[in-house]
Amino acid sequence: MKNPQRLPDLSRRTFLKGSSFSTLMSMLGGVPLVAQEKPTEPAAGKPVGRPVNCGVIGLGPWGREILATLSKIPEANIVAICDTYAPMLRRGQQSAPKAAATDDYKAVLENKEVEAVFVATPPHQHRELAVAALKAGKHVYCEAPLAHTIEDARAIAQAAKASFKSVFQCGLQARSHPQRHFLLQFIRSGAMGKPVMARAQWHRKQSWRFASPNADREKEINWRLSRKTSPGLIGEVGIHQLDAVTWFLDQRPLAVTGFGSLIKWTEDNRDVPDTIQAVLEYPQGVHLTYDSTLANSFEADYEVYYGSDSAIMVRDNKAWMFKEVDAPLLGWEVYARKDSFYKETGIALVANASKLEAQGEGGTADSAAAINSLTFALQAFLGNAGKVATAVKDFKENFGEDDEALKEHLADVRKSRLPAAGYQEGFDAVVVALKANEAILGKKRIQFQKEWFDLG
């Protein structure tokens, strides 16, 4: 299964957990945009309903991160864990000592106690596991990217669409974070003016290679380094940032042009570029420039949204706004925290800052940002799964088997679901990221076709 050994600084996990960049920015002086400490609607993450019995498949570093996070959520009852590699299974048991441990995922799916399955294996194994889990009637949380091919991702998304009694969530966890929802409203409201362009990056100095005890294991765990199994830097890591930009702009990209090179890590026979650039073209002439490298860690990772009135930089769960001198006065910024960046002055934006001030917590609280996206994403999944499961049970007890009527009822129930990436969002993100990877590998421009996003 995925990631048998922990690297000191690796991909999704470190990407999503944060870094010192925000501290650096604060020191330079910036404008933090921070959601309120107490989560707001719609991203309030407290699950509703009863605890959900969980099974986690894939206990590499990220699978164990999921396991560790679940173990801290009262609504998660971990009853099964699975990995094909015994040392990983043993390490997983440290977070879930009472869970049934197995090396066969079918045992997890056959376990009637298991209601929700978390798929945290390498992407090329997702299709078999996720589709089987949905067929077994489980709720499924499947890590992003959904798959390493569009065909596999489509199969998963279609299975999720057909399984209307199950909750399916893609691991684009930023979509569940209240800070992101705050920024979404802020950007969509036009507060930064007319969108002009966007820029995002993920920079690390690391090999992306795991040490292994033997050749077979080496091949299995280093799936990121082979084009046959790897979605590349943009598909494995960049997918989260590409999805965020697509979400905030509320537009699918029209085309992507990419470049990729293998510059630093040339001596281990990998065929996946360690340095990439991509330009995604959105409607109205807006472009996203994305770059990622394993050869240099400068400025780590962030996104910047440029508007005609201001630029907004998003780093982990924090953000800063840089206003243009001719931008209209919004009003609230007069009272907001001001920070100085290099040659720039920014205004602190904190959602519901006045309420926080009233509560004596100040408008500069950064603690909401300290709660990672994964926690909010898992809480959303558990809350939605618990609610749907209760709704199905209540319906069947009162009206028996009537799938069409149940489908209508669940559509109503889902209207108030906790925010999370569903199968369509997960599939859209895969199409964008994998086509970008294709453009990078071929150093070419690819025009997106509307039908690529169609699930039928």
Add this chain to the structure above:
Amino acid sequence: MKPSFFPIRNVVLGLALIALAIPTPAETWARYQGQPRGSQLKLEGTSTLHDWKVEGKLIAGFMELESNFPLDPAAKPPADAKLNAKVEVKIPVTSLLSGTQLMDEVMYEAMKQKQYRDIQYRLKEISLKKGAPAGAWQFDAVGELSIAGLMRTNSMVVTIERVDAARLKVKGEMAFKMSDYGIKVRAPLALPLKVGDEVKVVFEWMTAQKAEAANK
């Protein structure tokens, strides 16, 4: 001829009397079952912040009506205003939706959903309402309404409309006080919010008759 102990004539007469005394169920009562589609329930209330509304579409249960129950507004009203009917209703608390998960959570907690999964109603008596406007029968219904584990007597006016040969729709309005049912609403996010005690309920309940008549 030696007289028999039970003359044949008396036996036949006796059997005929028994047959008349025990009505055939199919002829006397009709059972209508709550349907998963076509029902609506609206709860409306107030708070110091804004008015609120909760909606649901699942009303389960059944209604049994005696064959002389007045359903045709064009027909002559029955001589006796008091009518025979049996009604039991169940509404899963989780089918009530406010539109946001946070408010749903507040509502379910206030209604003690984990202990009492359903709102329940049982009809005690029903009678034809006097002075109802022409074109539709109206009924005074008295029943027991249970919310959050507490039962209180409830009175309301309902109408019963025939939708088609098999379906009847019951419509009504009522109000209750949350305090009567021990419901205390905890304001979300520690907001300084007070929720008004009175709740208005408007409902439409779709029922359908099964092929076989109820066995009373």
